[in-house]
Amino acid sequence: MRIGELSERTGIPRRLLRYYEEQGLITPERCENGYRSYDERLVDRVQQIRGLLDAGLPTRIIKQILPCLDGPGTIHFPDPTPEMLTTLELELDRMTRRIDCLARNRDAIAAYLEVVRGDGPSVGDARSVEA
Amino acid sequence: MRIGELSERTGIPRRLLRYYEEQGLITPERCENGYRSYDERLVDRVQQIRGLLDAGLPTRIIKQILPCLDGPGTIHFPDPTPEMLTTLELELDRMTRRIDCLARNRDAIAAYLEVVRGDGPSVGDARSVEA
DNA sequence: TCGAACCCTCACATTGATGTGAAGGTCAAG
DNA sequence: CTTGACCTTCACATCAATGTGAGGGTTCGA
Incomplete structure (x- = not known):
């Protein structure tokens, strides 16, 4: 999906989605035309990020802990x-x-x-x- | 006590103690010479403020909820x-x-x-x- | 009386998370 | 082809929480 849809589905402004990317929290693909292309799973991921942010963690910390919180069974240690x-x-x-x-x-x-x-x-x- | 002592006892920099005052979170007395004079109880109060701040609440909210959390027994509803x-x-x-x-x-x-x-x-x- | 160690105000700098808008490319529908 | 709704980057603005330092007063002990 593109940024607009992700924004709508998560309630996070486009601006912030780009910001999170800039901070290395998410890394969407790019289409031919340069548009960002977001995987379905990023819906959850983005919401998780918001939760942590709301909880007072700074992006640089979130970036570090995110890999540990991947999925229920999908834990792969980086x-x-x-x-x-x-x-x-x-x-x-x-x-x-x-x-x-x-x-x-x-x-x-x-x-x-x-x-x-x-x-x-x-x-x-x-x-x-x-x- | 003066700002230096409060700062030491709470671990909060002087600068922030003045900032909290500016934000209306605490209101120390003033001595003749203009020095701030802090009541003993403000030690706890300041630490409470820090806790809430660390917890992610903004000063303007803290200012609102502080009166409800006054002290042991000393609760006066504003x-x-x-x-x-x-x-x-x-x-x-x-x-x-x-x-x-x-x-x-x-x-x-x-x-x-x-x-x-x-x-x-x-x-x-x-x-x-x-x- | 002098210096150290306090205190004051003022004010600008910075950082993180955001808002906002300009200038422009892409694309589907009329 | 044009329009409108998307998307892009860039860049400046804002807000809260802090850092920092200048310029200057007060207090106290040597």
Whole structure:
């Protein structure tokens, strides 16, 4: 498919699809006329990228971890250098911390909302967190 | 305490502490001489801000949700306009999706790492290229 | 009294993720 | 053949989060 269709199917602006390519996150084929040609599988891939981006990971990290997330059974390791493994470990850790922080704060907000809309009992206490 | 001490205790550069203030996330007092004077509680507060920032929330959102996360017991609801509640609901939703996405990808990475190390070297293509 | 170590404001630079528009090629349908 | 809807590249604009440094005041100990 061409960029327009991929854009529509994923909800990602064309501009960003080109940007992700520029960042090395996806590498569509080219038709004779120079148009980008996207494989079906890139629909999922692009959405995964968006998810990670939304989750706060920078493209350069995403680029590194994407190869490990290929498919359910299709895991092929791209020659993991120890350096890369370290990066992954590190990022794994960051992600966990990020998740914890987000979860704690989300829970606090949820609690707050619950209290505010008379849902719960009287005065509540939504304790939360930090890094 | 002054900005230097807060910076040291939180690990946040002075520059950012001033930036957070500029963004309305914190509002330290001022001494006679114009120096910023930070309350003890701001140590936690600042770390909470960092956590949220790291988690991908922009300052303008953080500014909105911070009042709901004040302290242990000290929760005072600031006249929740329906508009604000909507924002919170929305952000709550985003956070949940973000968490899910992060968790999925983190698990995938964790699984990958687990396979790569120790466990049997069977699947995949192990190329040995060198740069 | 001097210097070191703080603090201030101002303001420009940078990076990452985007928006937007110009100038132009391709292609199917009227 | 022309028009409109695609596509291309290029390049400048923007926004948030930071870095960095200039120019200058304050405080404190030697």
